[in-house]
Amino acid sequence: MTMTTDRPGRVVPAASRPRTVFLAAAAVVLLTVVGLIVLFFTPVFGVRTVRVVGARTVSADTVRSSAAIADGTPLVRVDTSAARARVLHLPGVAGASVHVAYPSTVVITIEERTAVGYIRDSAARFSLVDSHGVEYRVESKVPAALPRFDLPTGTAAASTLSSAAAVAAALPVDVRAKVVTISADTPDSIRLVLSDDRVVIWGDASQSALKGRLLPPLLTRSGHTIDVSDPALVVVG
Numbered sequence: 576m577t578m579t580t581d582r583p584g585r586v587v588p589a590a591s592r593p594r595t596v597f598l599a600a601a602a603v604v605l606l607t608v609v610g611l612i613v614l615f616f617t618p619v620f621g622v623r624t625v626r627v628v629g630a631r632t633v634s635a636d637t638v639r640s641s642a643a644i645a646d647g648t649p650l651v652r653v654d655t656s657a658a659r660a661r662v663l664h665l666p667g668v669a670g671a672s673v674h675v676a677y678p679s680t681v682v683i684t685i686e687e688r689t690a691v692g693y694i695r696d697s698a699a700r701f702s703l704v705d706s707h708g709v710e711y712r713v714e715s716k717v718p719a720a721l722p723r724f725d726l727p728t729g730t731a732a733a734s735t736l737s738s739a740a741a742v743a744a745a746l747p748v749d750v751r752a753k754v755v756t757i758s759a760d761t762p763d764s765i766r767l768v769l770s771d772d773r774v775v776i777w778g779d780a781s782q783s784a785l786k787g788r789l790l791p792p793l794l795t796r797s798g799h800t801i802d803v804s805d806p807a808l809v810v811v812g
Contacts, residue, residue, distance in 0.1 A: 621647040623679035632712075633667040633687055641665055642673065642683055650675040658683070666711040688712075691743035692722045692757060694736075706744035708737035722751065722767070725758035738762040738780040745783035750790055769794075778804030 625644055627635035642658040655673040662671040662683060670686035688711045690703040701718055702710040722743055726735045739757045742765050746754065759765040763779035773794075777786060786803045793801050793811060802810040 621649050621679060622653065622681055623647075625681045625683065628682060628684040629687065630685060631687060633665060633685065637665065638662055638668075638683055638685060642681075644681055650677060650679070650681070653681060655681075669705065669707075669709075690718060690721055691740055691751070692724050693718050694724050694726075704736065704740055704743075706740055708733070708740040720752040722754040722757045725756045727760055731761060735759050735762050739765055741780040742767075742777055742783050742786075745787035747787060747791060750787075750794070753794075772799075774800050776800065776802040776804050782806050 622644055623646065625639045625642065627638045630638055641661050641664065643661055644653060644658055653673075653675055655675065658681075659671050659673045662668055662673070662685065667688050668685050669688045672684045673681065675681055688703075688705040688709065690712075691706050692704050693714070694702045694704060694710065695717075696702065701714045701716070703712045703714060703718060703721075704710050704724060724736060724739050724743075726732060726739060739759055743751060743754070743757055753770050754767050755770055756768045757765060758768070765777040765779065767775035767777060769775070775790065777783075785806045789803055789806060789809060790801070793803070793809065796811050798811040800810075800812050802812075
């Protein structure tokens with residue numbers, strides 16, 4: 576019988592080496608299977624905590640409830656895409672991400688909508704509107720330091736609101752607080768009325784960032800009407 580040595584002074588039969596390799600491979604397979612069972616079918620690495628980041632006006636409990644991630648669910652089986660989609664259905668949430676953090680945590684990070692104006696309805700309720708023209712929350716009192724959108728109804732309502740919201744978002748916060756109303760009959764006829772009754776003729780929402788930068792120094796000049804519809808030819812009169 577052929578003999579080999581695995582270290583000085585010890586002789587190992589050559590025929591035993593395949594058996595050793597087989598046992599080692601079997602042990603690896605067994606450990607892998609056990610590991611997969613632990614990961615996929617036991618609560619050892621299951622959800623114990625759902626942490627919500629970025630919630631200020633939206634309740635963290637509401638976010639957890641909407642995500643609908645069951646306690647004890649193995650982390651590898653958490654459908655983060657589906658949970659994210661459910662969270663995005665919350666009216667006050669503009670963006671969300673969901674990821675797992677071993678050994679037992681799911682982290683939900685949300686981006687809340689920020690109001691740039693509001694709409695008053697016939698029942699004297701006030702719908703907050705974000706920079707994309709999305710109405711996402713109803714208030715019972717007039718929101719402070721936000722302009723009211725005075726816009727048409729009908730087929731042009733959505734596009735006009737979207738343009739007006741983009742204009743409001745482009746205003747510096749301190750200037751926006753001085754705007755009483757943003758009105759328009761069409762998306763390219765936007766006008767701002769300030770608290771001192773001055774009127775800003777904005778035109779359409781194009782170049783709103785530039786117009787927003789131009790407006791503060793123009794407000795220091797005398798004149799009832801400020802026309803920034805063409806930023807290259809501003810008129811104050």
